[in-house]
Amino acid sequence: MKNFPHQINQVPRLVKALLVFRQLASSRSHMEDDGILGDALARSGVYTFRRTAGSVEEDLNMEHAKPPDSQGTRTCARDLRRLFHLLGFVHSDNSLAADAGRLLHLSGNPLGDEARDVWRRALDGMVLTDAGGTSHPYRVLLRLVGECAAIPASLLGLCLEASDDSEAEFGRVCGIARAGDVAAALRQTGVSEHQMRNSAKILPALARQIGDIVVDRGQCHLGRDLAQQHGAAEPIRATASVAIAQRRPYRPGTGYMGAPRRETQERPRAVRDFDPDASGRRYREHQLCLERFAAAVPSGFETYQGHYDLLVVGPDGCLLVEVKTIRNDEARQIRLALGQVLYYEHFLVEPLYEGRGVHRVVVTDVKPQEDMIHLLERHGVGVAWLPANRASGLSPLAAGAFDALGIALPRGQRFR
Numbered sequence: 551m552k553n554f555p556h557q558i559n560q561v562p563r564l565v566k567a568l569l570v571f572r573q574l575a576s577s578r579s580h581m582e583d584d585g586i587l588g589d590a591l592a593r594s595g596v597y598t599f600r601r602t603a604g605s606v607e608e609d610l611n612m613e614h615a616k617p618p619d620s621q622g623t624r625t626c627a628r629d630l631r632r633l634f635h636l637l638g639f640v641h642s643d644n645s646l647a648a649d650a651g652r653l654l655h656l657s658g659n660p661l662g663d664e665a666r667d668v669w670r671r672a673l674d675g676m677v678l679t680d681a682g683g684t685s686h687p688y689r690v691l692l693r694l695v696g697e698c699a700a701i702p703a704s705l706l707g708l709c710l711e712a713s714d715d716s717e718a719e720f721g722r723v724c725g726i727a728r729a730g731d732v733a734a735a736l737r738q739t740g741v742s743e744h745q746m747r748n749s750a751k752i753l754p755a756l757a758r759q760i761g762d763i764v765v766d767r768g769q770c771h772l773g774r775d776l777a778q779q780h781g782a783a784e785p786i787r788a789t790a791s792v793a794i795a796q797r798r799p800y801r802p803g804t805g806y807m808g809a810p811r812r813e814t815q816e817r818p819r820a821v822r823d824f825d826p827d828a829s830g831r832r833y834r835e836h837q838l839c840l841e842r843f844a845a846a847v848p849s850g851f852e853t854y855q856g857h858y859d860l861l862v863v864g865p866d867g868c869l870l871v872e873v874k875t876i877r878n879d880e881a882r883q884i885r886l887a888l889g890q891v892l893y894y895e896h897f898l899v900e901p902l903y904e905g906r907g908v909h910r911v912v913v914t915d916v917k918p919q920e921d922m923i924h925l926l927e928r929h930g931v932g933v934a935w936l937p938a939n940r941a942s943g944l945s946p947l948a949a950g951a952f953d954a955l956g957i958a959l960p961r962g963q964r965f966r
Contacts (some may be wrong), residue, residue, distance in 0.1 A: 551741045552678045552710045553688070555629035555636075556748040558596065559668070559755035562660045567596045567630050568650050569657070572642060575653055581644040586772045588623030597626045621928045633752070637672040666760040673756060682713030692755055695763050698727040698770050703765050705732065707749025711739055766902075775860070800853035800860055832875055835938075839915040840873045842936045846959050856922060858894040859913075864955050867907035875915045884922045887912040891931055909951035917943055934959065 574580045587703040591597040634640040645761035656665040656828035673688040759762045761773040853862040860871040874883040910931045932948030
């Protein structure tokens with residue numbers, strides 16, 4: 551497994567360290583002196599002492615009394631210098647690169663969109679070379695997360711195991727990751743538990759902070775930001791990695807994948823290439839109906855949206871919601887809704903919540919015809935209607951689902 555710096559993994563602290571490097575850049579000797587650089591990192595608060603004597607100067611005096619190889623400040627200086635060289639933030643002459651200067655300019659919002667793009671560019675281009683060959687460890691990391699379903703976070707350091715960028719080498723590393731067995735990974739790679747922990751300290755942590763990967767219950771998936779960067783296509787594989795990449799927390803007042811909700815427009819505009827609620831006034835009424843329903847969801851539940859309109863996650867089950875506005879096209883809307891909830895359940899809900907129990911409900915802004923309600927119920931889909939200024943209603947399946955989850959609509963009229 552290739553050696554990689556593992557001292558500091560918080561983006562704001564790394565940006566703060568870049569400021570120290572810039573302050574010392576005027577003197578090449580200072581930049582190359584581990585003692586001077588380490589002391590500066592401590593005085594700036596980038597390096598912190600595990601045990602403190604009181605003031606930073608007192609701590610430094612105690613540190614200077616140790617042998618040079620045992621001084622944590624010197625180790626931190628060496629590691630950060632190497633990390634910044636690998637990322638291309640510091641040139642061979644120890645001057646700062648343009649991307650480092652950009653991060654310093656953006657230090658007031660170190661994890662904003664522009665700053666995250668700088669980090670992504672630097673991480674993607676980073677190479678590691680040893681006797682075995684040259685690899686791009688960040689690219690390997692993202693491939694492992696994307697192709698090894700729900701890889702445990704403890705095995706993310708395997709991105710440093712690939713000796714080169716060949717498909718054969720990735721296949722070998724992916725095989726170790728897919729097993730999901732840390733003890734077996736230690737045997738196959740020949741590294742210690744300490745080395746395995748260190749291997750996962752930096753790159754996975756940076757990937758999480760910039761949104762390229764997310765960790766859910768100890769397992770890792772590609773993040774929404776990365777999925778959007780490559781286009782949020784409809785899924786064709788029912789895996790947890792796909793499912794978690796294509797959802798986001800529900801926020802009232804937004805449309806699909808976080809776009810601000812449009813106000814009333816008469817000019818048609820595409821919103822979803824598979825959703826008929828795609829223009830002006832109708833789209834706005836669709837969103838308002840969704841918001842009326844979401845307002846009835848208790849605050850203790852998790853709520854997400856993505857290709858589906860809403861997913862409500864509770865301790866005892868999930869509720870998958872598809873909202874439809876009906877405008878003299880009831881048959882088409884109900885037909886679409888039935889296909890969508892079945893599709894989303896299989897591809898985007900079951901992979902994440904297998905065994906939790908998924909309730910399916912179509913929410914409309916007018917009461918559907920009884921034949922349409924019976925059609926949905928026959929296929930295990932409940933119906934709720936939430937008109938803006940009239941009584942709401944529930945079909946039996948919807949009523950049972952809401953009762954099970956503790957959701958109460960504003961009005962309680964039920965279809966029989």
